[in-house]
Amino acid sequence: METTSISEKEIVLVILYTSFFFIILAVVLIVFFFFSRKKIIQKEIEKKDSEITHQKELLKAVIETQEAERKRIAQDLHDDISSKLNVVALNAHLLTTPNLSANELQEIKANVIALTGKALENSRKIAHDLLPPVLEKFGLDAGVEELCMEFSSAKGVTVSYINEVTFDDADTRRHLHVFRILQELLNNSIRHGKATKMTVSFIPNGEYTKCLYTDNGVGFDETNCAHQKGLGLKNIESRISFLKGSLSFQSKVNKGVNVEFIF
Ligand SMILES: Nc1ncnc2c1ncn2[C@@H]1O[C@H](COP(=O)(O)OP(=O)(O)OP(=O)(O)O)[C@@H](O)[C@H]1O
Ligand SMILES: [Mg+2]
Incomplete structure (x- = not known):
């Protein structure tokens, strides 16, 4: 029990x-x-x-x-x-x-x-400065070619341009962003990089286009606060976001800059 x-x-x-x-x-x-x-x-x-x-x-x-x-x-x-x-x-x-x-x-x-x-x-x-006529009339390829030639002849530098993409001429609004991005990159290379050689190329990337840009200038240390993004680089970013694209910007002191963007 x-x-x-x-x-x-x-x-x-x-x-x-x-x-x-x-x-x-x-x-x-x-x-x-x-x-x-x-x-x-x-x-x-x-x-x-x-x-x-x-x-x-x-x-x-x-x-x-x-x-x-x-x-x-x-x-x-x-x-x-x-x-x-x-x-x-x-x-x-x-x-x-x-x-x-x-x-x-x-x-x-x-x-x-x-x-x-x-x-x-x-x-x-x-x-012409507001909207380059060649860009509107003949499209991005002709516009960028003219831009590179203008820089080559006016600023005494060499700008090589290679294009492997056929652009849709109806896309002028989007193409104007690409044009302005390249204009800013070229200006920066001369103003800050003191570059003498720049390259611009468009290559196909699936259904998108990849743009590669390089210069042989003095480059800059991206981690250094002295080289903070100015309006130019911020604008490039906002144009890329309008294009719903992506951007990679690389630079090292004395190694020039290497920019890649997809749109
Ligand atoms: N290609 C380059 N070579 C060397 N330094 C560069 C290059 N591109 C940009 N930089 C550095 O990055 C900084 C920011 O560039 P950004 O274009 O944003 O501004 P900015 O050119 O100084 O002014 P803004 O473009 O508004 O007139 C520059 O001040 C410079 O120090
Ligand atoms: Mg600038």
């Missing part, structure tokens, strides 16, 4: 301990799950936050560039067009002056012709 009651007690105790153990285990698991979930969510929030900050920076760069570009266009229009047209207007008024000598008349006419010619040439230059 005694032994039965002890064994029953023991059984109850075992059941109690086991239940207690499982309850503790369940609580530990729930707490663990809760905290790890919280950590994951926190990490996701941090990732999203840094993405948003990055997007904000890119947007700021775009707006700042737009403002700088507007200022430059306003200056160009003011200095190269308005000022010339002002003098043309003055000369035209002079033509209404009575009793002008033949010589004076000749001088005024020559002035008007020279100034309108200059204003016309400048307006063409401004329009």
Whole structure:
């Protein structure tokens, strides 16, 4: 009778301990799950936050560039067009002056012709800077070829260009981003890298296009804060994100730069 009651007690105790153990285990698991979930969510929030900050920076760069570009266009229009047209207007008024000598008349006419010619040439230059006509008329391949040739002849450097891709001419808006990226890379190579040789190539990459760009300039240490991204590199990033492409930018001191982007 005694032994039965002890064994029953023991059984109850075992059941109690086991239940207690499982309850503790369940609580530990729930707490663990809760905290790890919280950590994951926190990490996701941090990732999203840094993405948003990055997007904000890119947007700021775009707006700042737009403002700088507007200022430059306003200056160009003011200095190269308005000022010339002002003098043309003055000369035209002079033509209404009575009793002008033949010589004076000749001088005024020559002035008007020279100034309108200059204003016309400048307006063409401004329009060309805004949207290179060859890019619009003949597409990216011709546009980049002309860009490389312009740099080669105007800046005394060698820019080699190889293209193995046939571009869709209807894609001008996207192609303008590619063109501007290359324009910035070439400008940086000359301004900062003091490069003498640059290469630009387009090669097929599945359904996308890969663009490879190199220069033989002084390069820079990407980890050095002194070479922080300026508007130029930030704009390249935002153009790549408009193109839904990807970018890899590598540079080392005295090793030039190596840029690869897919679009
Ligand atoms: N090809 C290059 N060779 C050497 N250094 C470079 C090159 N490209 C960029 N850098 C470095 O990276 C920095 C950032 O370039 P980024 O184009 O963003 O700005 P920036 O050219 O100084 O100004 P911005 O383009 O806005 O007129 C440069 O100041 C320079 O130190
Ligand atoms: Mg730059």
